[in-house]
Amino acid sequence: MEIKRLTAGPFLTNTYLLIFDSDALIIDPTIGLEKYIDEINKYKIKGILLTHGHIDHIASINIFDCPVYIYEDEANKLYDNDLNLANIFNFDFCCNNQDIRLLKNNEILDFDFIKIKVIHTPGHTNGSVSFLVNDVIFSGDTLFQMSVGRTDFPTGNSLELRKSIALLINSFDNTTIIYPGHGEATTIELEKNNPFYR
Numbered sequence: 001m002e003i004k005r006l007t008a009g010p011f012l013t014n015t016y017l018l019i020f021d022s023d024a025l026i027i028d029p030t031i032g033l034e035k036y037i038d039e040i041n042k043y044k045i046k047g048i049l050l051t052h053g054h055i056d057h058i059a060s061i062n063i064f065d066c067p068v069y070i071y072e073d074e075a076n077k078l079y080d081n082d083l084n085l086a087n088i089f090n091f092d093f094c095c096n097n098q099d100i101r102l103l104k105n106n107e108i109l110d111f112d113f114i115k116i117k118v119i120h121t122p123g124h125t126n127g128s129v130s131f132l133v134n135d136v137i138f139s140g141d142t143l144f145q146m147s148v149g150r151t152d153f154p155t156g157n158s159l160e161l162r163k164s165i166a167l168l169i170n171s172f173d174n175t176t177i178i179y180p181g182h183g184e185a186t187t188i189e190l191e192k193n194n195p196f197y198r
Contacts, residue, residue, distance in 0.1 A: 001018055001114065001133070003016060003018055003136070004016070004019065004039070005017075006039070006040075007030075008030050008031065008036065009031030009056055009059070010031065010056075010089075011030075011031075011182065013030035013031065013057060013182060014028070014179065014180065014182060014183075015027065015028050015029050015033055015036075015060075016028065016138060018133065019043060020113040022043060023043060023045075023046050024044065024045055024046065025045070025049060025111070025114075025116075026040070026045055026047075026048045027048075027050075027051065028049075028050060028051055028058075028138075028140065028181060029048060029057075029058070029059065029061055030057060030059055030060060031056055031059040032059075032060075033059075033060040033063065034060070034063070037063070045064050046066060046111060047067045047068070047069060047111070048064060048067070048068045048069065049069045049116070050068065050069065050070040050071075050074070051128060051130065051138060051139070051140025051141070051142075052071075052077075052124060052125045052127065052128040052129070053070060053074045053075070053076075053077025053078055053125065054077070054084055054085050054125070054141070055081075055084050055085045055086040055091050055093055056085075057140065057141075058077075058078065058084065058095075059093060061095065062095070062097060067100075067101050068097050068099065068100050069109065070101075070102065071102070071103045071104075071105075071118070071120065071128070072103060072104060072127070073126055073127035074125060074126070074127025075100060077127075079095055081093060082154065083154050083155070085153060103118045104118065105118060105120035106118065106120075114133065114134070116131050116133050117131070117132040119131070119132060119137075121139070121167065121168065122160045122161070122164060123142060123148075123149070123151060123156065123159075123161020123164045124148075124150065124151065124153075124156060124161060125153070125155045126155040126157070127155070128140055128141065130142055135176060135177070136176065136177045136178070136179060137172065137176060137177070137178045138178075138179045139168065139179070139180050139181070140180070140181045141182065142161065142164050142168070143164075143165050143169075143178060143186075143191060144180045144182060144183050144186070145180065145185070145190070145191075146186070146190070146194050147183075148196045149161065162196060165191070165194065165196055166197060168191075169194070172188050174187065174189035174192075175187065175189065176188045
């Protein structure tokens with residue numbers, strides 16, 4: 001598996017392209033992803049995985065003709081521009097994808113080329129998830145390098161967020177790499193010094 005980080009949009013959100021020979025998956029297609037479209041179109045996109053339903057993580061889902069995977073408690077944000085923050089940030093968004101697939105905690109997504117575990121990590125939103133892919137974690141806006149996501153948006157909860165980061169940090173080896181929704185990658189070992197963990 002090859003991982004490409006594509007950063008775009010006003011919030012410098014990380015979209016991840018997971019490449020498996022000629023096939024690929026997209027995690028969190030952000031605002032302005034069109035600037036990478038030539039790179040993305042080199043591959044057959046088999047699915048879009050959403051860590052949560054905020055506009056800077058879902059804005060480009062309509063560009064691609066493939067299934068969209070989102071946690072069952074988060075899917076309503078695809079259709080509510082108050083909950084997904086599109087209205088707050090004056091962004092015009094309408095979910096046109098008809099193939100929305102709902103995820104459950106600890107579910108294993110079995111693609112032909114990879115298996116991905118869904119880990120419910122609420123706090124930034126009530127339906128935030130992290131994805132375990134081989135030996136790396138895509139944490140969305142749950143866990144950043146030495147920081148965490150905001151909890152002051154709708155359905156955020158600071159106590160739940162602390163529980164979620166503790167779950168991630170306590171469940172995986174020190175060498176596990178974490179790819180967050182914003183900023184640089186980190187590791188479980190480094191995040192044991194995260195002030196929100198202590």
